[in-house]
Amino acid sequence: MSDSAPTPFGRFRALAGWILLPLIAGILLSLLIPKPIIGVIYLKDAIYDGSAQDMITQLIYAREHPEVRAVVLVVNSPGGTVTDTESVYLEMARLRQTKPVVMMVEGMAASGAYYLAAGSDYVLAKPSSLVGNIGIIGYLPESPSVQEEVYSTGPYKTLGYPRDTFIRDMDTLKQGFLKAVQLGRGDRLKIGPEVVLRGEIWTGTTALKYGLIDAIGTQSQAFDQAAAMAHIAHYTTADLRTLTGLPIFVTSPFYYQAPDGRMTPYPNQSGLFYLYVPPTEEQP
Amino acid sequence: MKLTRILLAAAVLLVPLAARTLWFYQGIYTPAQPILTPDYESLQPPQSPLSTPLPPSPASAAVSERPQTNLLVDFTHGNWVSLKELEALTQPFEALGGRTVLSTDPYTFAEQLKNADAYLTAAATIPFTAQEAQLLTSFVQRGGRLAVICDPTRSYAASPTTDALMALSSCTASANLLLQPFDLAFADDYLYNLEENDGNFRHLILTDIQDSPLTQGVQQVIFYAAHSLKSSPQPLLRTSPTTRSSLTDTPAQSVVASLDASGQVLAVGDLSFLQTPNNLMADNQQWIARIAGFLASDPRPRTLAEYPYVFQRPVTLLVPADQTLEKGFITTLGAAQRQLALLNLPLTTAAQPVDGSDTLILGLYQDYEKLAPYLAAFDLEINLQSGGGILPPTPTEEAAPPAENEAAPTPSPELNLEDLLGSLETPSASGDSITIPGLGSVETASTGLVLYQAQPSGNTLILLAATEEGLSELANMLTSLGLSTCALQDNIAVCPLTGAATFGQG
Numbered sequence: 001m002s003d004s005a006p007t008p009f010g011r012f013r014a015l016a017g018w019i020l021l022p023l024i025a026g027i028l029l030s031l032l033i034p035k036p037i038i039g040v041i042y043l044k045d046a047i048y049d050g051s052a053q054d055m056i057t058q059l060i061y062a063r064e065h066p067e068v069r070a071v072v073l074v075v076n077s078p079g080g081t082v083t084d085t086e087s088v089y090l091e092m093a094r095l096r097q098t099k100p101v102v103m104m105v106e107g108m109a110a111s112g113a114y115y116l117a118a119g120s121d122y123v124l125a126k127p128s129s130l131v132g133n134i135g136i137i138g139y140l141p142e143s144p145s146v147q148e149e150v151y152s153t154g155p156y157k158t159l160g161y162p163r164d165t166f167i168r169d170m171d172t173l174k175q176g177f178l179k180a181v182q183l184g185r186g187d188r189l190k191i192g193p194e195v196v197l198r199g200e201i202w203t204g205t206t207a208l209k210y211g212l213i214d215a216i217g218t219q220s221q222a223f224d225q226a227a228a229m230a231h232i233a234h235y236t237t238a239d240l241r242t243l244t245g246l247p248i249f250v251t252s253p254f255y256y257q258a259p260d261g262r263m264t265p266y267p268n269q270s271g272l273f274y275l276y277v278p279p280t281e282e283q284p
Numbered sequence: 285m286k287l288t289r290i291l292l293a294a295a296v297l298l299v300p301l302a303a304r305t306l307w308f309y310q311g312i313y314t315p316a317q318p319i320l321t322p323d324y325e326s327l328q329p330p331q332s333p334l335s336t337p338l339p340p341s342p343a344s345a346a347v348s349e350r351p352q353t354n355l356l357v358d359f360t361h362g363n364w365v366s367l368k369e370l371e372a373l374t375q376p377f378e379a380l381g382g383r384t385v386l387s388t389d390p391y392t393f394a395e396q397l398k399n400a401d402a403y404l405t406a407a408a409t410i411p412f413t414a415q416e417a418q419l420l421t422s423f424v425q426r427g428g429r430l431a432v433i434c435d436p437t438r439s440y441a442a443s444p445t446t447d448a449l450m451a452l453s454s455c456t457a458s459a460n461l462l463l464q465p466f467d468l469a470f471a472d473d474y475l476y477n478l479e480e481n482d483g484n485f486r487h488l489i490l491t492d493i494q495d496s497p498l499t500q501g502v503q504q505v506i507f508y509a510a511h512s513l514k515s516s517p518q519p520l521l522r523t524s525p526t527t528r529s530s531l532t533d534t535p536a537q538s539v540v541a542s543l544d545a546s547g548q549v550l551a552v553g554d555l556s557f558l559q560t561p562n563n564l565m566a567d568n569q570q571w572i573a574r575i576a577g578f579l580a581s582d583p584r585p586r587t588l589a590e591y592p593y594v595f596q597r598p599v600t601l602l603v604p605a606d607q608t609l610e611k612g613f614i615t616t617l618g619a620a621q622r623q624l625a626l627l628n629l630p631l632t633t634a635a636q637p638v639d640g641s642d643t644l645i646l647g648l649y650q651d652y653e654k655l656a657p658y659l660a661a662f663d664l665e666i667n668l669q670s671g672g673g674i675l676p677p678t679p680t681e682e683a684a685p686p687a688e689n690e691a692a693p694t695p696s697p698e699l700n701l702e703d704l705l706g707s708l709e710t711p712s713a714s715g716d717s718i719t720i721p722g723l724g725s726v727e728t729a730s731t732g733l734v735l736y737q738a739q740p741s742g743n744t745l746i747l748l749a750a751t752e753e754g755l756s757e758l759a760n761m762l763t764s765l766g767l768s769t770c771a772l773q774d775n776i777a778v779c780p781l782t783g784a785a786t787f788g789q790g
Binding site: 014017018019021022023025026027029030031033035036069070089090093096097098099100119121143162163164165167168169170171172175176179180183186193194197198229230231232233234235 | 289290292293294295296297298299300301303304305307308309310311312313315316317319320321322323324327328329330331332478479483484485487533560561565
């Protein structure tokens, strides 16, 4: 047997062996490269323990899954409790170290919801969206008293804190809120603290003028913005609630329900809130 | 050759991988700026301002020497305040010798006001009637002090959906009806300061304090929610220029406490500084003590129209030491004691006026000469035909009314109960008359006179009639009906006793 010229079949075999097979293998392997996902988190309620915990779960998922390259928060919220707002805000800050977070304000991003907006990389809103209401609201604790049948080991065991301390702590939270807005918006913020802290709620148009948001836009523009910031293309969007397997969100009783069944805009429990309470005829 | 093929295969293998990667991923995300969050540990709550010590309380002896000052506290105008909240003010007021009286029945308001030296209305949300406002205006004109407090947190919010009456039901609307005659008026706003405040934008730090007895020793006051005053003749407390009114949202200096031009009417745009612990912040306690002092300052001189509240101190009924008490006199004395007891004033008898007491004198017309020291101030002209012609009392040096700050007059040594009360056997003769300046002349037989003189050293009330029976009837009439059946001219009342008084040419 001596060497002979390769037959056409032999050439084909060589081509298949050295080109087609690697190509097919490459194609198959490339399918392992995930299609980039823009995770979408919807917040269409007040921020309280239930809604905040859901958001945190989704934010952690986004941070831990490389295919999620950016997150868009679609928000229509009046804010909520101080603690839950800060929990979400700080979790967002961790995520932003590696992935951009864009906020799309649909109806409203007031108070605590704007706290989250300030903690986003980019904020879009509709012209008529309501934005702002920066500040804290809360009910003063009762005046100190003792009761015949209730004993405690300290004067503020039942009340939590003196009324004056409550007010001064509220001011500390206000400072934190202002700082969050200033750090988050940076040079984009066009108004000073005296305007920021007035607690006004502005339309999207005015908020844009004041530098509280970055653009007027839609959800699809928010996705595109997030993709651009994450340097991805041909992305897909996914509801992170579905990806994380969270159950369908059930609203828990954050708001006080009047005896006649009417839902009020007031929280069910006392405390401190980054919350917009719209004006109503009746007080609780 | 084989190496070439291996390299080719590897390249071919990588092409799809690279293509897909580049198709989706066009760069690596790096935050444009470091992700910063607030340094929460560095945030500090604002500190409470320091309080200055309270001024020393006046010695109890000095307090007890003065007549008691009565403060009437309004609870009849939908006042959105509790007595407990006002304790921060009423307690120092009472420590200064004052007495707090609550006005809870609008039908007794006019009567209660007669015995008041000061009137306090706080967070009233039901408007004062025109009659009430007129009574209070007259009260101030007679020397009374008026304090009006409004608070933006204690005012019903008027809304377009509420009717006009509801819109009136706010403290500022109610108070302004009252304050209008004194050129004081609250604005329907609240003040705030986002730059300089005591822990909250509505907590105003007030350091622009005008010199006044009401602000003596007060350097810094904190108001916790305040109306501004849009008219303020004598401003006491002013905000800093960076304070804003909710009406304009523009920075401007505002007045939050002011006196009227007479210094008798105080308007304060905040109530919450009285609440614990707000009353202990900064110099609030000093400021409250000064308001209490304002309310408890010298008692208002009474007029006869304010009978029976013409006495402000324990009362001495002048009775000569050698006098035998008769039945009619004892009856009259008992009735007077019972009435005065309702005013918390003891009635005792003495032969001569007692320092620190008011004086009650019962007398007959025929004894006018002996009563001359007390009657001189009234310019009466007594014409007793049975007593020897027209005998106008002529003030002499001895008979002149006691001057202010002097000791009370010493009655004539001849004065005794027999002289004062006269005798049932000597009725006044028909045709006897007494001429009252500005009023006319009245027949003495059927007429009793009530004369009143208020002086810093003590008030004097004189009851005159023609007979002892008439005197008893007059005393009983005053006890039961007051002056409602009498004609009143300044500090003289003419009361019909057994028939209508006949008035002649004055």
